[in-house]
Amino acid sequence: MSKLHVSTVVNGDPVEFLADPAMTLLDVLRDELNLTGSKEGCGSGDCGACSVIVDDRLVCSCLMLAAEAEGRRVATIEGLAQGGQLHPLQQKFLEHAALQCGFCTPGLLMASKALLDVNPDPTETEVRYWLAGNLCRCTGYDKVVRAVMDAAAELRQERV
Amino acid sequence: MSQLQYLAPSTIDDAVLALAASGARALSGGTDLLVQLRAGRMAPGAIVDLKRIEGISGIRQEGGAFIIGAATSGAVIGEHAALCRAWPGVVEAVNLIGSTQVQGRATMAGNLCNASPAADSVPALIAARAVCIIAGPGGRREAPVEDIVTAPGRTSLAQGEFIVAFRLPPRPARSSDAYLRLIPRTEMDIAVAGAGVSLTLDAEGRVSEAYVALGAVAPTALLVADAGAALVGGRLDEDSLSRLDAAARAACRPISDKRGTIEYRTKIAGVLARRAAQAAYQRASDQA
């Protein structure tokens, strides 16, 4: 089977790659582009470890074909820190010890980023429902939720 | 090595041609299709991505009706204020599908055509009397949502046919709808049973028209005419609610599985029908 040529933008940079039609976006990110921050926990949309933002929508990159990325903008965990400076979400995850093994963390950070992009002042309930598609086996979620609430508060401060 | 082809036609005619080939499968959000593909449960020859067809995504109003493009994601549906006001039950059913991530991609067309008995948007769409606008080798046709799924995993769509859009009919004053499902937790699970109710009230607050549909209690979602009729003429007094409950239970032909027994599903279907009717009634009354 011939490969498909795909042009896309990843974390602001134009990127081109060749993909087998059956390859997922996650396969290409990890195995072709060496962006291994996005993880494969389940491959079936259940765990959220592969979460990325495509044209401003949070999606599971394991449930999207790489070919579908043609002409789209993809944001992954690798683009979250800016010039060596951690994003407030990353900083707060560290401060609140919102990670242990870290496998779920890139997905949780991208999901949290997508939330704060559309809702800078979420309630705790809103955070919990928004993140329901991100599974974590270690933290018990409370510290994650606190870190997201705290990062949201800091980002609101930065805006004023 | 996979023999899979990926096609992304930009017109309806090209999509019909691509889908008419044997082994071709439509792709919308991929939240069912890619799971099945990866699990090796199907091996299509070609995947025909419908999302590049012009006009296939988005919501527009046409003489009081809403036309929802087949590739419109759940997230986009939930953000449409006018649609949420007119059809809160349809919107809540669509928004129950999966996580935030799944909502970013999942569509009503995929939910319907995957043909799971437990698909959440389907009872709400049937109760809403939604119509599918279908393109195919023979041109355009329309069919009510309840005519699409014929058995688990099977639809009445012919080779080459696909859903282009859904139409929700114009809404009289004092109309509303609701959808409720039971799952063992609050997120990320498959319905044990689901119930959609859409109704219209007269100026005195009596139900003048009502439709009730049930999910996950039979091989396909059911439109239960007796259950709707039980509500008409009343104000959701206990008498009409218990007739609704009985009619809903009588229509059930469920299976027993890990999510629930036949007895449990049947009882719950009646309870959910009652509660969905009450929610729809309240919403319709609040408009007065």
Ligand SMILES: Cc1cc2nc3c(=O)[nH]c(=O)nc-3n(C[C@H](O)[C@H](O)[C@H](O)COP(=O)(O)OP(=O)(O)OC[C@H]3O[C@@H](n4cnc5c(N)ncnc54)[C@H](O)[C@@H]3O)c2cc1C
């Ligand atoms: C983690 C997770 C949680 C989920 N939770 C729920 C839930 O709570 N409730 C629920 O009901 N479902 C749930 N689902 C299942 C799935 O997300 C839904 O059924 C969704 O609506 C499918 O839509 P899609 O656009 O992704 O379909 P796709 O996967 O693109 O397609 C599904 C099927 O429909 C066909 N198809 C797609 N578009 C068309 C069209 N326009 N015309 C004709 N045929 C078409 C495809 O060929 C395929 O057979 C969940 C899935 C995941 C991964």
Ligand code: FES
């Ligand atoms: S790897 Fe994509 S959701 Fe689990």
Ligand code: FES
């Ligand atoms: S930190 Fe280990 S899975 Fe979340």
